[in-house]
Amino acid sequence: MSTDSSAATPPNDALGYLLKHAALRLATLTDASLTPLGIDSKDLGAIRVLARREPTSQLQVAQTLGIDRTTMVALLDALERQGLVTRQPDPDDRRRNLVELTNVGTETYEAGEAIRKAVEAEFLTPLDQGDGEQLRDALRALMAAPDAH
Amino acid sequence: MSTDSSAATPPNDALGYLLKHAALRLATLTDASLTPLGIDSKDLGAIRVLARREPTSQLQVAQTLGIDRTTMVALLDALERQGLVTRQPDPDDRRRNLVELTNVGTETYEAGEAIRKAVEAEFLTPLDQGDGEQLRDALRALMAAPDAH
DNA sequence: TATTGTTATACTCTATAACTATA
DNA sequence: TATAGTTATAGAGTATAACAATA
Numbered sequence A, B: 001m002s003t004d005s006s007a008a009t010p011p012n013d014a015l016g017y018l019l020k021h022a023a024l025r026l027a028t029l030t031d032a033s034l035t036p037l038g039i040d041s042k043d044l045g046a047i048r049v050l051a052r053r054e055p056t057s058q059l060q061v062a063q064t065l066g067i068d069r070t071t072m073v074a075l076l077d078a079l080e081r082q083g084l085v086t087r088q089p090d091p092d093d094r095r096r097n098l099v100e101l102t103n104v105g106t107e108t109y110e111a112g113e114a115i116r117k118a119v120e121a122e123f124l125t126p127l128d129q130g131d132g133e134q135l136r137d138a139l140r141a142l143m144a145a146p147d148a149h
Numbered sequence C: 001t002a003t004t005g006t007t008a009t010a011c012t013c014t015a016t017a018a019c020t021a022t023a
Numbered sequence D: 001t002a003t004a005g006t007t008a009t010a011g012a013g014t015a016t017a018a019c020a021a022t023a
Helices: A015-037 A041-050 A058-065 A069-081 A103-123 A131-144 B015-037 B041-050 B058-065 B069-081 B103-123 B131-144
Strands: A085-090 A093-101 B085-090 B093-101
Touching (some): A015 A041, A015 A103, A015 B015, A015 B103, A015 B131, A041 A058, A041 A093, A058 A069, A058 A093, A093 A103, A103 B015, A131 B015, B015 B041, B015 B103, B041 B058, B041 B069, B041 B093, B041 B103, B058 B093, B069 B085, B093 B103
Antiparallel strands (some): A085 A093, B085 B093
């Protein structure tokens, strides 16, 4: 059985519940729409960091996304296997791998971002015009606040 | 973490990223504040369902929360061990357990909800007055939409 | 001695399958 | 046959510890 959070019963207006289930539902929708590209929303997040076209080590990507560097290994293994990224030792510090998007990776990034935005727009249709951007602004303000991890 | 994300490195404004990390941060804060009560935010969610004081089976609680019935077993085991809930076979259908809050469970519910609300208020302080409730309203509207699958 | 990437391992969370007792 | 609760198990997902190469 799936997690049918829209069961019959009453509204749970605890903010944590709402945030968690909204995140889960949007991730499910996005992952489903990204499958033709062979990636999921987590892969797209890593690709988005690399799309800045600045020399980036694996550790920097991991820290930007807030995940462990050991988790990054398998994630990049998959992207490299798909030909979306390359890894080269940094000439200035050979402990580091410089990770870069390939041309295919860049194309996948652009296609993936288009899909993500379309899914977000669809997800936000229950809201009135402008309320979607206000939701995003509010979340951005919360995450920019101090005492982040 | 660096702060050089001026123009070339835009913040990650993917809605899924923002929702997920906001949910994680609020859950971490809430769980930390609930520890004196011996429960976490997931326990409080189950207790909240039971606080309606309607005869409720384990399956009903699980479905309301959108979790599997097998997951509910261990959750209620812990709450029962702490003396917060009781389980009795339903006289009308002895396959079912009727789950009820004890007096201690009711006290814990009230204390827990007070803590949750205080943590939410603190979490929302970066937002202007009223924007917090608008955030909650927007999320409620999204989760009420019949758009599953 | 510290850091980056890697591997192996463990832990958490949750779901699936199978069993029981009831219906 | 079907359902509620339980148990055992498996599968993601992710973190911790140890190790090699490099600084």
